[in-house]
Amino acid sequence: MPELPEVETVRRTVSGALLGLRVEAVEVAAVKMRHPLDGDKWRRLITGNRLESLDRRGKYLLARFGQAGAVVHLGMSGRLLVARPGQARLAHTHLVLHFENGLDLRFVDPRRFGFAVVMAAQELETFPPLPELGPDPLTGDVEGALAAAGRRQRAPVRNVLLDQRVLAGVGNIYASEALFRAGIHPQRSVAALSARRRARLATAIRQVLEESIAAGGTTLADGGFVASDGQAGYFAVQLAVYDREGSPCQRCGKPVRRLVLAGRSAYYCPSCQH
DNA sequence: ACTCGCCTGTCG
């Protein structure tokens, strides 16, 4: 579900509600996760500490609680929700932190592709695969990252945009959207992009991510993403091609096409993108 | 550089 704008939206809402507050108790449900949730470790390392910071690296969240820390990834279906204890828990609530102001932070993830791993704070930055991540598109050199990728490989540019070692945070929605804005066909080799088109793509990536953050992220029709305060993001109405196969291109009116690359849908306009 | 597997849920 969540790409950079959704994770950033979660980071902001959780920070706004809970930063600086003490965790009074931790509840962990015993389910099998990609990285197992270690209930004893969560309770031992986190209980009694304050949430001192919440940072984002690409799609990963890094939380600091005194000498302890946690890395959280939302996978495809993960949510971090701030809730009142009385509110009914959603199915697949795996972890609950009870804060001193009476609010809960709940990690919910039906598909369990996400994780929440606790560790010593000084291990956060080296937790795999964080050291391998490429630059963050909001602050880093997107054009340079694309140019470097083009020197190493000739893969379709859409696939390169999904490679978190090249750029950290772009996922399937924003890859399609950025390529549409830049007028680049998803199958075009990254190595074949001219400097001019690379620059256009870099700008499109930054813009689409920033606009989405401003809208609170993308909530698709299935309602899979909500911010931590329960708000849906409204960027979906601005999606030009993603999940719009057969709909008229906003620019030229030709039907949007869907193509499968590396096992995942890519949406594009056959007449506007080359 | 692809394909599959990991899970649950929804939609056609």
Next chain:
DNA sequence: CGACAGGCGAGT
């Protein structure tokens, strides 16, 4: 019932 879903990593 199969196809598909906003991610990622292992295996080939």
